[in-house]
Each structure stands twice: as C-alpha cells, then as structure tokens.
Amino acid sequence: MFSIFPKDDHDQTLRIKRFLMAFGAYVIWSAICYVGYFLGLTKVPLYILSAGVAGSFIVNILLYLIFRTGLNKKFQDKSLTLIQMVIATFWIMVVVYYAYEARSAVLLVYMVVLVFGLFRLRIRQFLFLSIFALVNFSAVIFVLYKLQPGYINVRVDIFNIVVLAFILPWFSVVGGYITNLRASISRAFTTIELLTNNIEDIVFVVDLDLNYTYVSPSVKILRGYEPEAVMKQALSDSFAPSSLDLAMRTLSEAVALGKSGGTEYNKSRTLQLEIKKKDGTTVWTETKFSFVRDKNKQTVGILGVSRDITERRLAEEKIRYLATHDNLTELPNRTLFGQMLGRAIKFAQRYQRQFAVLFIDLDRFKIINDTMGHDAGDQLLKEIASRFRQSLRAVDVVGRLNEKDSVVGRLGGDEFVVLIEEVTNLSQVATVAQKILNTAIKPMVLLGEECRVTASIGISVYPDDGEDERTLMKKADMAMYFAKEEGKNNFQFYSQNTHSPAFERFFVEAELRHALERNELYLDYQAKLDFKTGAITGSEALLRWRNPGLGLVAPTQFLPVAEETGLIVPIGRWVMKTACAQNVAWQRQGLPPVTVAVNLSLRQLMDDKLIEDIRTALEASGMAPNLLELEITESIVMHKPAPLIELLARIKSLGVRIALDDFGTGYSSLAQIKHLPVDTLKVDRSFIRNLQQNPDDREIIEAVIAMGRALSLNVIAEGVETLAQDTYLREHICDEMQGFYFSKPVAPDQFADLLSKHTTPSST
Numbered sequence: 101m102f103s104i105f106p107k108d109d110h111d112q113t114l115r116i117k118r119f120l121m122a123f124g125a126y127v128i129w130s131a132i133c134y135v136g137y138f139l140g141l142t143k144v145p146l147y148i149l150s151a152g153v154a155g156s157f158i159v160n161i162l163l164y165l166i167f168r169t170g171l172n173k174k175f176q177d178k179s180l181t182l183i184q185m186v187i188a189t190f191w192i193m194v195v196v197y198y199a200y201e202a203r204s205a206v207l208l209v210y211m212v213v214l215v216f217g218l219f220r221l222r223i224r225q226f227l228f229l230s231i232f233a234l235v236n237f238s239a240v241i242f243v244l245y246k247l248q249p250g251y252i253n254v255r256v257d258i259f260n261i262v263v264l265a266f267i268l269p270w271f272s273v274v275g276g277y278i279t280n281l282r283a284s285i286s287r288a289f290t291t292i293e294l295l296t297n298n299i300e301d302i303v304f305v306v307d308l309d310l311n312y313t314y315v316s317p318s319v320k321i322l323r324g325y326e327p328e329a330v331m332k333q334a335l336s337d338s339f340a341p342s343s344l345d346l347a348m349r350t351l352s353e354a355v356a357l358g359k360s361g362g363t364e365y366n367k368s369r370t371l372q373l374e375i376k377k378k379d380g381t382t383v384w385t386e387t388k389f390s391f392v393r394d395k396n397k398q399t400v401g402i403l404g405v406s407r408d409i410t411e412r413r414l415a416e417e418k419i420r421y422l423a424t425h426d427n428l429t430e431l432p433n434r435t436l437f438g439q440m441l442g443r444a445i446k447f448a449q450r451y452q453r454q455f456a457v458l459f460i461d462l463d464r465f466k467i468i469n470d471t472m473g474h475d476a477g478d479q480l481l482k483e484i485a486s487r488f489r490q491s492l493r494a495v496d497v498v499g500r501l502n503e504k505d506s507v508v509g510r511l512g513g514d515e516f517v518v519l520i521e522e523v524t525n526l527s528q529v530a531t532v533a534q535k536i537l538n539t540a541i542k543p544m545v546l547l548g549e550e551c552r553v554t555a556s557i558g559i560s561v562y563p564d565d566g567e568d569e570r571t572l573m574k575k576a577d578m579a580m581y582f583a584k585e586e587g588k589n590n591f592q593f594y595s596q597n598t599h600s601p602a603f604e605r606f607f608v609e610a611e612l613r614h615a616l617e618r619n620e621l622y623l624d625y626q627a628k629l630d631f632k633t634g635a636i637t638g639s640e641a642l643l644r645w646r647n648p649g650l651g652l653v654a655p656t657q658f659l660p661v662a663e664e665t666g667l668i669v670p671i672g673r674w675v676m677k678t679a680c681a682q683n684v685a686w687q688r689q690g691l692p693p694v695t696v697a698v699n700l701s702l703r704q705l706m707d708d709k710l711i712e713d714i715r716t717a718l719e720a721s722g723m724a725p726n727l728l729e730l731e732i733t734e735s736i737v738m739h740k741p742a743p744l745i746e747l748l749a750r751i752k753s754l755g756v757r758i759a760l761d762d763f764g765t766g767y768s769s770l771a772q773i774k775h776l777p778v779d780t781l782k783v784d785r786s787f788i789r790n791l792q793q794n795p796d797d798r799e800i801i802e803a804v805i806a807m808g809r810a811l812s813l814n815v816i817a818e819g820v821e822t823l824a825q826d827t828y829l830r831e832h833i834c835d836e837m838q839g840f841y842f843s844k845p846v847a848p849d850q851f852a853d854l855l856s857k858h859t860t861p862s863s864t
C-alpha cells in the first residue's frame with residue numbers, strides 16, 4: 101500500500117512531515133490570495149494568481165518527489181528549507197506587487213513565514229534569505245514606482261524597506277541562536293537515547309505522585325513492554341506480588357522524605373525487586389533509587405535504575421539449596437534439618453506442644469554399597485528417600501545426614517532423620533515409625549537384582565527426652581543403636597534402658613568406628629620442662645575425641661574400647677602422623693625443635709605394620725627421627741619382654757627415642773631395665789601425687805632417679821601439680837617434669853605460644 105512516508109527512515113519521514121506543514125502554509129496562502137482577489141483587495145490578474153498557485157503546487161509536488169527519492173540527501177541542507185523559503189519569498193513578492201494597499205498585510209504574512217526559518221536556518225542562510233527578500237521587495241517597489249507610481253507611498257514604502265533591512269538581520273541572529281539551541285538539545289537527546297538504548301538496565305523517573313515521567317527504551321528488552329505503554333501504567337503494576345509491598349513502601353518513604361526536604365536519603369538505596377514482564381513471567385532486578393533534584397535542590401522525583409539479576413538470584417538460590425540439601429536425595433541436610441529442628445523447638449516451647457525426632461539407619465546398606473558398588477548404593481538411597489517422603493505427611497520433615505566432608509565421603513550416608521511435629525500421643529509416632537519400617541523393607545531392583553534393606557529407628561520426644569537440638573539428636577541416635585542391638589528392623593523410643601553401661605559401651609564402640617572419618621579426633625599437647633634451664637624440651641601428644649552425641653569423651657573411656665576392637669591401630673597411626681606433622685609445623689613457624697611423644701598401646705606394639713607406620717609418619721612429615729619419642733607403659737614391657745625387646749631395638753634403630761611410661765608401677769629392677777633399649781623413664785603420677793605425705797613414694801622416686809642416673813637415662817616426673825612437688829623433684833635432681841603445675845595439655849596454637857616463651861637461650 102502506498103504511504104506518503106518512506107519506510108524505516110525516521111529522519112526522512114520527519115523532513116517530509118515538515119515539508120507537508122510548509123505545504124499546508126502554501127495552501128492557506130493560496131486560499132488567502134483568492135479570498136483577497138474576490139474581495140477586491142488585490143489587483144492581481146486572475147491568470148497570474150492561478151499561474152502562481154499552480155506553479156507553487158507544481159514546485160511542492162517536485163519537492164515532495166525530491167524527498168521521496170532521497171535526492172534531498174545530496175544537499176548540505178537536507179530539509180531544503182532555504183529553497184522552499186526562497187520560492188515562498190518570490191511568490192509572496194509577486195503578490196506584494198499586486199497587493200497595493202494591502203502590501204503591509206502581505207509583508208506581515210511574510211514575517212510569519214520567516215518564523216519557519218527561525219527554527220531551521222543557520223545565520224548565513226538566514227542572511228542570504230534576508231538579502232534576497234530585501235532585494236525582491238526593493239525591486240517590487242522600484243518596478244511599481246516606475247510603472248504605477250499612483251500605488252506608491254514613497255515615505256511608507258521606504259520606511260518598509262528600512263524596517264525590513266533592520267528586522268531581517270535581527271531575525272537571522274535570533275534564528276541562528278534558536279537553531280544552535282535546537283542542535284545542542286538534539287545532541288543531548290541523542291546522547292541520552294544512545295545511552296539508554298545501549299544499556300540493558302531500565303532507567304525510569306517517577307514524580308512525587310509516583311507517576312512515571314520517563315522510562316528508558318531498554319524496558320522493552322527486560323519487560324517486553326514499549327516505554328510508552330509503561331508510562332501509561334500505574335507504578336504499582338510493575339512489581340510482582342513478592343516485591344510490591346517493599347517497593348511501594350520504599351518509594352512512598354522516599355517521596356515523603358523528598359517532600360519534607362530530607363537529606364538523609366541523599367545516598368542511593370538498592371533493593372532486590374521482582375518485576376512483572378509482559379508475558380506474565382517475572383524478572384529479578386537490583387533497583388537503585390535516588391532523588392531527582394531541580395536547580396534549587398528541591399526533590400522533584402525519584403530516579404530508578406533496575407538491573408536484571410535473575411541469573412545471579414538463581415545461582416544464589418542454587419548455592420543456598422546445595423548448602424542446605426543433600427545432593428543425592430535432595431532431602432534437607434544436617435544444617436537445614438538442624439535449623440528446622442530449632443524452629444520446631446521454639447514453636448513447641450511457645451505452644452506447649454510435643455514432637456518426635458526419628459533417627460533411621462539402614463541396616464544392610466554398607467553390605468550393598470560394598471558388594472554392588474556406589475552407584476547401586478546411591479540408587480538405593482534415592483529410592484529410600486523418596487519412599488520416606490511419600491510415607492510422611494507434608495508437615496513432617498525428612499532429612500539425610502550425609503557426611504559430605506568426611507574423609508571417606510559416603511560412609512554415614514545411610515542415616516536419615518525425621519521430624520514429626522504436633523505429636524499428641526506416642527502411639528502416633530509408633531505408627532509413623534512402623535510405616536517407615538514397612539516402606540524400607542519393600543523389595544527394590546538394583547542392577548537387575550531384587551534387594552531388600554531394613555531400617556533401625558531410634559526415637560526421642562520433645563520435651564521428655566530433651567529440650568535442645570543436641571540432646572534430642574543424641575538420644576534418638578542412642579535409641580537407634582539400641583534398636584540395632586535389639587536385632588535391627590525395629591524402632592525404639594529413648595528410655596533409661598538405652599542408658600545402661602552395656603549400651604553405653606555399645607554406643608561408644610559404634611560411634612568410635614566413625615570418629616576418624618568424621619574428623620572427631622584431635623590432639624592436645626602437654627609440655628615437658630627441663631628443671632635446670634626452665635625450657636620446654638618436648639611435648640606429649642594426647643588424644644581427644646569430641647562426638648556430637650557423646651560430647652567430649654575421656655581417653656580412659658574410649659581407649660579401652662579402641663584397644664579391644666583394634667580401632668586403636670588406625671587411630672594410633674593417625675596420632676603418629678598428626679603429631680609429627682604438627683611438630684614440623686611448629687618448627688616452620690620458627691619455634692625451636694623439641695621432641696614430641698606419642699603413646700603406644702599393647703595392640704599397636706603387636707601390629708605388624710608398626711615399624712612401617714613410624715617410618716611413614718617420619719617421611720611424610722620430614723621430622724628428624726630423634727624428635728619422636730614413643731611412650732610404652734612399663735607393665736607392657738615387663739609382661740612380654742622377649743619379643744618386645746627386639747621390636748624396641750628395631751624402633752630405636754630408626755633413630756626414634758623410647759620412654760617407659762607410668763614407671764614404678766611395674767616393679768622393674770635395674771637388671772631388667774639395663775637390657776631395654778630405652779631413653780627415658782617417666783615416674784608414674786601416683787608416686788608424685790602423694791610424695792609429701794608418703795615416705796614410701798619418696799623412696800621410690802629417689803630410687804627411680806638413681807636408677808636413671810646409673811643407666812644414663814633421662815628421668816621425667818609426670819603429674820606434677822604443686823610447687824612443693826616441683827621443689828622436691830628439683831632438689832632431687834630429677835631431669836624433667838610434666839604436669840598441670842606448669843601446663844595442662846593444650847591445643848597446638850597454645851602450645852606454640854608456650855614454646856615461644858619457654859625456650860633455652862641457645863635455642864632461640
């Protein structure tokens with residue numbers, strides 16, 4: 101279809117529109133001429149008038165064709181304003197010639213025509229047009245003067261020429277000024293348009309009534325709306341329900357502050373807001389608000405800049421999700437479950453409600469995982485997780501305690517927890533527990549084979565079994581072990597039975613099995629001090645176990661279990677490796693080299709790989725062998741002397757030192773000690789404890805010191821707690837001491853502090 105404007109050429113369309121406006125002026129002018137003619141105001145012959153009108157129409161059609169063909173673009177003045185005005189001037193001057201008395205009126209019309217030029221012509225073009233007009237007018241007057249002097253009023257016409265001669269240059273100056281102003285405004289707009297077109301952020305301005313006064317074109321990209329469409333919308337229509345309140349509240353506060361002339365809001369404010377899109381979806385933005393102020397620093401509106409942060413939000417949400425959910429089963433992990441449990445406690449406290457925590461362990465999971473592989477194990481966990489989820493009400497929470505960061509990674513991954521809220525009686529909990537057992541036992545196909553797992557469930561109830569998260573988890577865990585002890589595939593409520601010494605022992609054993617991989621073990625170090633110099637000569641590494649359910653467990657409680665079950669071997673290996681690595685770390689911190697003592701139990705001494713383990717610990721850490729001292733209790737050596745002496749000799753051949761711990765209790769004689777490849781005797785703490793009251797203890801201590809001196813062994817007193825004990829031992833020329841009097845066993849950092857303060861002058 102024909103259109104009077106060219107397609108996709110904004111500038112050319114604009115020029116044609118202007119041209120058509122000018123053409124409109126021609127039409128009006130022609131009509132005025134005819135009206136003037138018929139009213140007898142002009143003596144122009146009709147044929148001249150018609151020829152003029154037809155000529156001007158032809159000229160205008162030609163001009164239109166020039167615009168449509170784009171020929172005008174070849175000219176410097178693409179709008180062809182000057183040509184149009186020159187033609188108009190000529191045509192008006194012809195009419196002036198015939199206008200006689202109406203000359204002044206026609207001149208007035210010409211002045212109006214000149215106003216067009218004010219907006220489009222440069223000074224030079226205007227000057228040219230002015231001279232052209234002046235010459236034309238003067239020529240008309242001259243011709244009239246010659247041909248029809250009766251129509252000339254010399255004084256008036258000369259005055260007209262003089263007025264034109266003054267007015268026209270002035271028009272040129274004003275026109276030039278306006279043209280320059282328009283050019284700079286247009287440049288500014290182009291720059292703004294360029295900026296707003298090229299940034300993806302939405303820039304918008306609202307007035308103090310919260311109506312849009314500007315919206316950048318980028319709104320089309322972000323929201324799918326044309327800027328004009330947004331401008332017509334209410335501001336509140338822009339925000340999704342999740343952000344509507346926050347956005348409107350913030351903006352209203354800002355407006356109130358702006359109106360009251362507040363200055364605190366000077367700094368821009370950033371909010372994360374969800375904004376509606378045309379297609380019904382939403383986009384998350386970071387929107388920065390700031391005041392728009394006028395010259396007098398009065399707030400006149402609010403400027404907002406919205407940036408799309410949907411991807412960032414999604415990434416953040418994903419990170420949050422990953423941090424709080426188990427990857428495999430997508431169940432809440434320990435962290436999130438802990439938070440939910442915390443919330444449940446607060447709720448139950450406030451409304452005096454009961455709830456239950458179920459600790460579920462899959463009975464045969466490890467076997468399946470080991471025999472069928474991890475993939476099958478994962479599949480099983482996923483299946484079980486979805487079964488648990490389905491068998492619970494929506495308000496109940498099921499989580500998985502996957503030890504993601506543990507050394508072995510997957511172990512412990514077969515533990516699930518369930519939170520059953522709003523419990524009115526325990527039979528309700530028992531029903532849920534039974535339902536869980538029933539769903540777990542249902543067969544499933546793994547790698548083409550039909551498998552079954554059973555579950556053992558321990559239950560604790562708030563507030564009867566505990567009022568805090570840790571106690572409830574611990575008791576549910578203990579009850580779960582009790583269920584295992586009761587033959588698996590059953591559930592048990594926590595009760596005092598679960599607390600029997602036999603059960604405690606079982607529980608400690610079960611938990612100790614995971615202690616290493618769950619990083620629950622750590623070492624404290626106790627200083628050994630040289631009596632003569634007052635410097636620290638070494639440390640003793642002492643094993644500690646902190647279990648989430650049991651708390652800090654004393655070595656005397658768990659070491660016998662470790663010893664009986666053989667767990668002491670891998671644990672002892674870890675102790676040796678860690679102690680050597682720590683000792684080297686102190687040296688790297690610039691601290692003087694001191695010995696580190698590690699205790700060895702009978703089971704460790706009987707382990708075939710002991711020598712290899714010692715060597716590995718030394719090599720891995722790079723520690724000098726003579727800085728490692730192995731402590732063996734006197735009683736072990738005395739009861740199994742023959743094979744041990746050989747083993748100790750092999751250990752010594754590595755360059756490692758050996759100390760006899762708890763010395764004095766085994767009644768070793770000088771003759772026996774003589775054959776032992778040892779370096780140090782550690783006087784048992786029981787003799788030190790009573791040395792002031794008990795002369796027998798003093799005698800033993802003195803005998804040990806003498807024995808040590810006779811065999812050139814280092815004698816160290818352990819368990820020194822008082823000044824009196826310290827003084828006595830010092831006076832009896834004991835070599836070293838260890839005990840609470842100087843320092844308790846402490847963490848590595850604290851030991852480093854101690855060491856830096858108590859060094860021999862030569863070693864600093």
Ligand SMILES: Nc1nc2c(ncn2[C@@H]2O[C@@H]3COP(=O)(O)O[C@H]4[C@@H](O)[C@H](n5cnc6c(=O)[nH]c(N)nc65)O[C@@H]4COP(=O)(O)O[C@H]3[C@H]2O)c(=O)[nH]1
Pocket residue numbers: 626641642643654655656659668672675698699700701731761762785818819820821838839840841845
């Ligand atoms: N009352 C009192 N006690 C003091 C004083 N100075 C030190 N002690 C305590 O006496 C014990 C010294 O270690 P131990 O005789 O080798 O006795 C150790 C050691 O036989 C064994 N043990 C500790 N760590 C390990 C280890 O890594 N491996 C093996 N196999 N056994 C270890 O556990 C035992 C107990 O260790 P802890 O409970 O740490 O107890 C430590 C220490 O805290 C004092 O002035 N007063």
